[in-house]
Amino acid sequence: MNPFETAVSAYYTPQQWRRIQQTRIGIAGAGGLGSNIAVALVRSGFKYLEIADFDVVEAKNLNRQFYFLNEIGRFKVEVLSERLKAINPAVEIATHRTRLTPSNIARHFESADCVCEAFDGPEAKQMFLEAFLASGKFLVMGSGMAGIRNQTAISIRKLKENLHIVGDGITAVGPENPPCAPRVSACAGLMASVLLEHVCREAEDRREPGIDQFRFNLSHSSRPEGAE
Numbered sequence: 001m002n003p004f005e006t007a008v009s010a011y012y013t014p015q016q017w018r019r020i021q022q023t024r025i026g027i028a029g030a031g032g033l034g035s036n037i038a039v040a041l042v043r044s045g046f047k048y049l050e051i052a053d054f055d056v057v058e059a060k061n062l063n064r065q066f067y068f069l070n071e072i073g074r075f076k077v078e079v080l081s082e083r084l085k086a087i088n089p090a091v092e093i094a095t096h097r098t099r100l101t102p103s104n105i106a107r108h109f110e111s112a113d114c115v116c117e118a119f120d121g122p123e124a125k126q127m128f129l130e131a132f133l134a135s136g137k138f139l140v141m142g143s144g145m146a147g148i149r150n151q152t153a154i155s156i157r158k159l160k161e162n163l164h165i166v167g168d169g170i171t172a173v174g175p176e177n178p179p180c181a182p183r184v185s186a187c188a189g190l191m192a193s194v195l196l197e198h199v200c201r202e203a204e205d206r207r208e209p210g211i212d213q214f215r216f217n218l219s220h221s222s223r224p225e226g227a228e
């Protein structure tokens with residue numbers, strides 16, 4: 001292991017660390033949600049990521065996406081891959097510089113154990129659900145993180161054993177609700193946290209008897225009213 005992995009692995013049990021390093025995660029979109037989710041996951045120790053996005057970095061993205069001024073005009077997946085490898089040179093990033101469609105989305109994430117939805121529009125989110133809901137993959141989606149007010153409304157809703165949705169479920173981007181870093185980053189961080197908890201719990205389910213280990217606890221936010 002390199003110095004980064006050695007340092008991060010100390011925060012987990014051996015079982016948790018092994019599971020984190022083995023899990024393959026797909027991220028559909030590399031914008032405000034996708035780029036920040038990817039950074040959080042790599043900083044948490046995840047090593048295998050697949051990221052798909054067709055777009056290039058624009059100036060209007062820089063208020064909330066993990067890109068910088070000198071990267072304008074470059075493809076997001078290429079820049080993001082470089083940034084993730086700067087955090088941990090041992091990561092393996094598969095990038096798909098393409099627009100995801102109903103005919104290709106499942107193929108691009110075929111090898112992923114978990115898939116994050118990081119799209120902008122409702123049509124793309126529906127496409128994601130139709131492609132993966134019955135797949136058995138663990139899914140995390142974002143819904144409602146625009147605006148500058150009411151950060152506490154962002155929560156985690158467990159709709160199925162393999163499906164969690166993060167956000168307030170209401171606030172879409174519009175003239176009175178711009179896409180700003182605080183809420184977008186908060187949503188991305190919680191989405192990454194859901195994945196980390198899921199993977200660590202899988203490791204706990206397979207743990208050796210007698211091993212003492214810490215447990216993540218999102219119970220205060222993962223069971224909003226009416227979600228289960």
